[in-house]
Amino acid sequence: MNYPIYLDYNATTPCAAEVVQEMLPYFSEHFGNAASKSHPYGWVAEDAVAIAREKVANLMGAKSKEIIFTSGATEAINLAIKGIFEIYQGEKQHYITCQTEHKAVLDCFAELEKRGAVVTYLSVEKDGSLDLELLKKSIQPETKMIALMWANNETGIIHPIEEIAKIADDNGLIFFTDAVQAAGKIPISVSGIHLMAISAHKFYGPKGVGALYIRHNHNLPKPIAQIDGGGHEKGFRSGTLNVPGIVGMGKAAELKQAEMETEISRLSLLRNQLEESLLQIPGTILNGSQINRLPHVCNLSFEGVEGEELLRKVCQKVAVSSGSACTSISPKPSHVLQAMGMESDLGRASIRFSLGKGTSEQDILDTVDWVKKVVQALRGD
Structure with a gap:
């Protein structure tokens, strides 16, 4: 496959x-x-x-x-x-x-x-x-x-x-x-x-x-x-x-105890690169604090698009989720984002990007390119 x-x-x-x-x-x-x-x-x-x-x-x-x-x-x-x-x-x-x-x-x-x-x-x-x-x-x-x-x-x-x-x-x-x-x-x-x-x-x-x-x-x-x-x-x-x-x-x-420090540094840089690039798309919002968070996680909302279609299109080339894997099939907005005060439509148009050992800089570049194309197409830009 x-x-x-x-x-x-x-x-x-x-x-x-x-x-x-x-x-x-x-x-x-x-x-x-x-x-x-x-x-x-x-x-x-x-x-x-x-x-x-x-x-x-x-x-x-x-x-x-x-x-x-x-x-x-x-x-x-x-x-x-x-x-x-x-x-x-x-x-x-x-x-x-x-x-x-x-x-x-x-x-x-x-x-x-x-x-x-x-x-x-x-x-x-x-x-x-x-x-x-x-x-x-x-x-x-x-x-x-x-x-x-x-x-x-x-x-x-x-x-x-x-x-x-x-x-x-x-x-x-x-x-x-x-x-x-x-x-x-x-x-x-x-x-x-x-x-x-x-x-x-x-x-x-x-x-x-x-x-x-x-x-x-x-x-x-x-x-x-x-x-x-x-x-x-x-x-x-x-x-x-x-x-x-x-x-x-x-x-x-x-293994994780031995490589943790190196991976924290590497994934932080890649995550920040992904986040900074995607936030350049107009109407993109970072969900959560930029300070006290895991080094490999980024959660973004995209205004002006329908959430289910956004996730379906993005996942054609990048496997991501809209929240917990346990609730990923639900059309409802994330209970986490709702608790943070986000309105339902924007909550549904949110994507969690979580990076790991197999993530390369090329993966980040390709992801940014694809997500930009998807968002623009869904907005009719």
Whole structure:
């Protein structure tokens, strides 16, 4: 197939070649179940999982015993949020999150509301940033958790995690962060955080594997398991471990830690080149802050065009999205851009460009040329 230029790295990334090579033996030669403790097949698999757990922990500055492997970030998010809700079953419960969170988080809280929890959805500024004074004022005696993402998947906005962690700590609250778009892209640390979700396929690992960081040696409670079974993963997540996937996630974490600084610099330059060139098109608007955001993400709105047609035409030669991959088929405007105060028509005529390892300067030049042609044609210029 003659694929278009790929600029949708926030949706998913290709498995790095080194990751695939690391995984292959665990599909056939080293095929043992990591829970089989009585023979070498199980021992080899168990050792491979332990090594990967250490590598994933290193990516976020955690201890290996604090990493629980899951099927991906959505499962990790459900375990974190619903698992804490069940700890406090029978009590009045209040949670604080934000209108611009990923749907996996928002849908979890919608479910908790059905079960009797009260949830505050913080509004954001026009650039997508949080008002920390509003966060402080939202805390109630019954508040159990603050749940705020590290970096937004649509705009790339990075929230002030250290300050949020301090607010949570000062008030004795659990702080959960969805760090899916930050892990492997920018330096992260679990300092002050109680629960953190990440996903391998966002940083050149395989799909179908993720992790939940669960802080140890702290008086705040840990979540209750959401899957019953053999008590795997210290009882937090039952089920036979996906050994090849976990091995791949460990290798991807190791690679990203080594190349992160170089990629931040390279992708920032390419992103800025793309953004500055496209903003020269009249009626083009940058969505989100230019300061505190991921180095590889650019979200732009194009006035005077129909959003669905814009996306369809651009994607003929450049693979992009109008928001989260989980909601990309929806004709509705992005809930993130709506929360930032954008009117619906302009929200639908928005494109997220997210760059990655395979992005070259020629890709940027070709993308700028194609997007300009598409916008001009749709406007009848």
